[in-house]
Amino acid sequence: MNEIKIGLIGFGTIGAGVVKLLDKNGSLLEEKLGTRLFLKKIADLDISTDRGVEVEPGVLTTNVDEVLCDPEIAIVIELIGGYEPARSFVLKAIANGKHIVTANKALLAVHGEEIYAAAEKKGVEVLFEAAVGGGIPVLSSIRGNLAGNNFSTVLGILNGTCNYILTRMTQEGADFAEVLKNAQQLGYAEADPTFDVEGIDTAHKLCLLLSLCFGTRVDLKEVSTEGISSIAAVDINFARDFGYKIKLLAIGKRDGERIEARVHPTMIPVNYPLADVNGVFNGIRLSGDFVGPVMFYGRGAGMEPTASAVIGDVADIARNLVAGISRRSAPLGFGDDKVKNLTIKPMGEITSKYYIRFNAFDRPGVLAKISGALGDNNISIESMMQTARSTNCTVPIVIMTHEAREMDIRKALSVIDTFDVIKEKSNVIRIEDNLE
Amino acid sequence: MNEIKIGLIGFGTIGAGVVKLLDKNGSLLEEKLGTRLFLKKIADLDISTDRGVEVEPGVLTTNVDEVLCDPEIAIVIELIGGYEPARSFVLKAIANGKHIVTANKALLAVHGEEIYAAAEKKGVEVLFEAAVGGGIPVLSSIRGNLAGNNFSTVLGILNGTCNYILTRMTQEGADFAEVLKNAQQLGYAEADPTFDVEGIDTAHKLCLLLSLCFGTRVDLKEVSTEGISSIAAVDINFARDFGYKIKLLAIGKRDGERIEARVHPTMIPVNYPLADVNGVFNGIRLSGDFVGPVMFYGRGAGMEPTASAVIGDVADIARNLVAGISRRSAPLGFGDDKVKNLTIKPMGEITSKYYIRFNAFDRPGVLAKISGALGDNNISIESMMQTARSTNCTVPIVIMTHEAREMDIRKALSVIDTFDVIKEKSNVIRIEDNLE
Known part of the structure; x- marks a missing residue:
């Protein structure tokens, strides 16, 4: 031929x-x-x-x-x-x-x-x-040389626009809106950035990764998807204080005959290789029962x-x-x-560690009320950080939890966010720091 | 079937x-x-x-x-x-x-x-x-999905024993001999560690990478190979001060119809993803004309x-x-x-930045003599560090050069190492910090 x-x-x-x-x-x-x-x-x-x-x-x-x-x-x-x-x-x-x-x-x-x-x-x-x-030759590797593995986890930084924005927010301490605007001027973000910054593009890619890793059909509508527009500069700073970076992660996990499939901003330890995937680069980390953890890194677009x-x-x-x-x-x-039809685990059933930033008025007893509501919902606190009083009489109170159930977190927040000592909706970021 | x-x-x-x-x-x-x-x-x-x-x-x-x-x-x-x-x-x-x-x-x-x-x-x-x-599915990716690329560079951390030793030296400030002994007790190094620590195993692997990347036969005997046994704790500390980590790198570069093929301890910037390949993990970074840089990371043995x-x-x-x-x-x-027979560029002809640690007696005019000899051989100094006088009247003087030719470095050192102000052979480590 x-x-x-x-x-x-x-x-x-x-x-x-x-x-x-x-x-x-x-x-x-x-x-x-x-x-x-x-x-x-x-x-x-x-x-x-x-x-x-x-x-x-x-x-x-x-x-x-x-x-x-x-x-x-x-x-x-x-x-x-x-x-x-x-x-x-x-x-x-x-x-x-x-x-x-x-x-x-x-x-x-x-x-x-x-x-x-x-x-x-x-x-x-x-x-x-x-x-x-x-x-990045990740799909061909999953289909190809890694074929002998049962995969347990796939984590991916899959959207260059989001990663560019988060990287600049991390490096410059700037806020989302400001960096987005500049990214649009530079051509790193679309005029209508929804598809990228709200995690939809990442969710599409996660579907494909899950299908190849687990041999299953995945219904995009069942992938829990959150974007990065709610991340504030203050969250990135707190993350740094606790030894984490915030990345928009696609997360897939196998749990028997069910899988987790979710896209959301995630705190990962600064010493994880994925934490060093900066700017428009992409990184994918797979975990197979024989190969162990294996990571791929390269230009995710262009x-x-x-x-x-x-x-x-x-x-x-x-x-x-x-x-x-x-x-x-x-x-x-x-x-x-x-090809199977593995069920996607409802988001309420997943477990994770959580970062929660409460925006509270600086009054006596605030912490007792918050921690009481968390305790009532089986959420135990790993560490807590409260910074100096701000000028408008509110303080950010940051709590890092131990492993907790998503539905318990949601229940606790639905209570806490109605407290009169709470000024506005609390900000929740999941933490992924328990990788083998 | x-x-x-x-x-x-x-x-x-x-x-x-x-x-x-x-x-x-x-x-x-x-x-x-x-x-x-x-x-x-x-x-x-x-x-x-x-x-x-x-x-x-x-x-x-x-x-x-x-x-x-x-x-x-x-x-x-x-x-x-x-x-x-x-x-x-x-x-x-x-x-x-x-x-x-x-x-x-x-x-x-x-x-x-x-x-x-x-x-x-x-x-x-x-x-x-x-x-x-x-x-790590690197060879199948080179043969496979990356086939459309002309590769310019391949860099690899390919020997778990060496990387384990260097990682512990970096983390603990310990000396080579001490860590090696402990690694042998733990089963991370062989009783006769020559094959690993002198870079021979890495050179074998480099030959295979070069053959696949460049479609060429490679004669192992022509691969310049240095191990890690000459690396001292003090070199690792200086590297840190200059923003580098020391890794045993396999380096392959295409230069027209010739290739560079060398294995030696190398300083790489701490913010390079390869610098985070620690312990027994391996990492390989390829650079192709279309894919750009792409890195693979995972367990290199076991x-x-x-x-x-x-x-x-x-x-x-x-x-x-x-x-x-x-x-x-x-x-x-x-x-x-x-399959071609690309020539391997003689080591003397390669260019690199260099870290040179001189072990000099602390006498007036030492620096002038050293820098004079470097200048005579077309080597220009990028930065210099001299630490406090040690108890035995010698001081380590560290010079980082701009890009220089290996043969010029060797010529300069053959002169400098005979100076009566120099106590013992200087220690040279090449620097790789100019990656696209």
Whole structure:
């Protein structure tokens, strides 16, 4: 096989990265694969904007069917993003017997089951390394060399925008709104940042990680998701005082036939390797029963790292085609008929240590009332910090709890937050410091 | 295919880990692979010692040919270690058409070329993830999802014994000999620790990383190798004062058609993720032209992590066999006929920043003589530190240089170390702080 023909749909930043990579490293890939990867067609509604990369005449088209229906094209790269028309295009490509490489976490988190079933029926591969952690080869490692492990935990810093904001808040002591505004000016955050800062993007990625680690379908709607907009500079300072950093973590844990699936700001000890994942970098820490803890770190987004992951998947499929086979493994690494429906543990049932910042008026007996309500709900206090009286007569009282049940915390706060000595809603951040 | 039969040669700690993994996670692997992995035979000279794992009667044999010549066995796992008889056994297994999975870095670093050629001829796979970084899936990622990258740099903390010793020296301010002795008592260092502490094991692993990253043969004898036995507590303290940690690093760099290949104690900034790879953990940092920097971290040795890597390779081959093919890619990820012979840059030609600790008598004009000799050899000083006079009238003078050529450093020291104001040989540690 001299050449494998590829089609690309969606010619944005990452698409341009793919063109650039094939242009620059095409010969290297040929030395590795024993065949040439040839990008035959690129479909996009806009084929006139200059993407800064050279494309041969005739490659660009506004007619997506020139990719999806070209019998010569063996692999379709989907980089449109979003649900539709990406879903329809991917399903049509599969129906036409094409292998799929995609960076579209939203699509797979929501429509993965339908797409994987269609791919099984046609015996084609669906690979999506670029959907989680940019260029970091974490999904291929879970499907691949780590396959012998039963995973117990997956923790991930998966959104560069959030991590950039939290890193700058940590380094500069600045507040969320201020850093967000600056990040938007610098292009590190979207004009509407909801998708990133409210944890939705991270939740999409967590769904994919959980599916691969545990061989299960995950319903995005059941993933408990909190973003970083409620984190204040004062929380970051208290975290530092207690030896923690605050990161937006995707957390997946196996607990028998149930899993925990949650995304929220989390305090992790400063000496954890994940605490050093700063700025736009991503980090993923897995824990397997044989490999133990293993961490991956790298650029979680951007034109070139994402193109690296996309082409890595294309190369994987190309090796199959060169060897004369079509499909080598199912999308989740488990046989399609082996994928389970593990239940997601309700958030109220999880246990964690907690940081709680109470905003109390500085009156006698405050602490007794708070600690009494915590005690009534089986929450025991590990340490407490109260700083000097502020000018407006309120003081932040910070309590770190021992391991407690989420529903007990919620119950206690529903009581405490109605106390007349409490000025405003308390701020809760979960702590993850008990990793093997 | 209901079952794939495996043979194991060398029933030591890792072999026992393999048995344990197949026993515990065999069903999980079957769900993933669509076939059962069946360990049919284990050959070892000693089949009576209890390894703490259960083996069916008839599985153990002292006759290695019951593994190498059994036509039912498709995959042979080699865990004997060392050069011979491992080499002969592996070649015989290949000649009999068996795929090879090995953890033997020494064997591949020295006899890789012969083994890869034999495997090419027979069309079988040779995989060796367990040879570098224990359970960390770094080699499979280089061959796999990172395949689209031209790598510029690979840095690795690859020897748990050295990293354990350096970590304890750093944490306790203790001297090398003292920590080594304790590490030997605890089983973290061998009775004869030369292989580990002099960097030889790390050099073997570097050879494999270089071969995969750059698609080249590497002659172990040309890898410049220094161990950690010359590191003193005082060097670690100075490093801390300058914002560095000392690690034994394997360093590979591409420079056109030449590569740098060296193993030596290295100062890295404390805020580099590699600086947080402590104790028996390993870390590998790659830099690719598209993925950018990417780091892997995990347990670099031990029964269970290494078994994870071995079985990951077995699973990879099993997926081929289930799909009906024998060989999917060549051992180095490059076509066998594409593997190059890149030249290793002579050590004298490398450039680096340097830490030099001079042991000088505390007399007037010492500094002028030293700095004069450095200047004469084109070495410019970035910073200098001289501590209080010690009781025996010598003072350590520490100089950090700007980027300099190794041969210039050596020339300067050959002059300086003969000065009558110098009490003993100066101590040189290279600095790596210019990573993108």
